Amino acid sequence: MEHKMISIADQVFETLEQSILSGEYERGTVLTEIKLSERLGVSRTPIREALRRLEQEHIVESTSKGARVIGISAEDIADIREIRLRLEGLASRWAAERATEEGLKALKETVELQEFYTQKNDPDSLKNIDSRFHQTIYILSGSNSMRDVLEPLHRKLLKYRRVSLGEPLRAQKSLQEHRAIYEAIAAHDGESAERLTVHHVMKAHDAISQRGES
Numbered sequence: 001m002e003h004k005m006i007s008i009a010d011q012v013f014e015t016l017e018q019s020i021l022s023g024e025y026e027r028g029t030v031l032t033e034i035k036l037s038e039r040l041g042v043s044r045t046p047i048r049e050a051l052r053r054l055e056q057e058h059i060v061e062s063t064s065k066g067a068r069v070i071g072i073s074a075e076d077i078a079d080i081r082e083i084r085l086r087l088e089g090l091a092s093r094w095a096a097e098r099a100t101e102e103g104l105k106a107l108k109e110t111v112e113l114q115e116f117y118t119q120k121n122d123p124d125s126l127k128n129i130d131s132r133f134h135q136t137i138y139i140l141s142g143s144n145s146m147r148d149v150l151e152p153l154h155r156k157l158l159k160y161r162r163v164s165l166g167e168p169l170r171a172q173k174s175l176q177e178h179r180a181i182y183e184a185i186a187a188h189d190g191e192s193a194e195r196l197t198v199h200h201v202m203k204a205h206d207a208i209s210q211r212g213e214s
Helices: 001-021 033-040 046-054 072-098 101-120 123-140 144-155 160-167 169-186 188-209
Strands: 060-062 066-069
Touching: 001 033, 001 046, 001 160, 033 046, 046 060, 046 066, 072 123, 072 144, 072 169, 072 188, 101 123, 101 169, 123 144, 123 160, 123 169, 160 169, 160 188, 169 188
Parallel strands: none
Antiparallel strands: 060 066
16 A cells, blocks of 8 residues: 555656646646645645655745745756756766666667657657656666766756757757767767767757747
């Protein structure tokens, strides 16, 4: 029973997190346990747990009326950029040093899927594949600590990555950058993998800034 409740809470958390980070719930929206319970068709217990976790992620804040959506501010995005510039490259370097053939196959598949969805100009699928590409690198880095830090930060950019990848030119550039990173990792060239990843993060955040942060 406990395992089932944790599973439901995880699902509720992921659903609410995505709804907030995609912009479905705008900044300032107040979320209540009762309304969310009715909407999601679950009891208030997993709702309460999910809201507590969202508060820990600084995505919502508790008020007397419920959980108020904070979302991601321009300052948050600037901070995320600096953290990613310092850590993403290292993750790719470690991935190049530690990746297995099976891991490289998984990374290559994401690049191939990204190429397919880029040609179809499908930003929703592209943002998912973009997440999968970076998550795969975090896994290949072999560091759970690195993964724990970077995955939540990457998720917080969900809304902005979709907007950015909806621009065909940026989508094509992102594909080229990912392909180059993959090739460096596959060649076990840690130095190049790190350099290319830092360049990619800079370009990705430049695109977010150019497309606006609202």
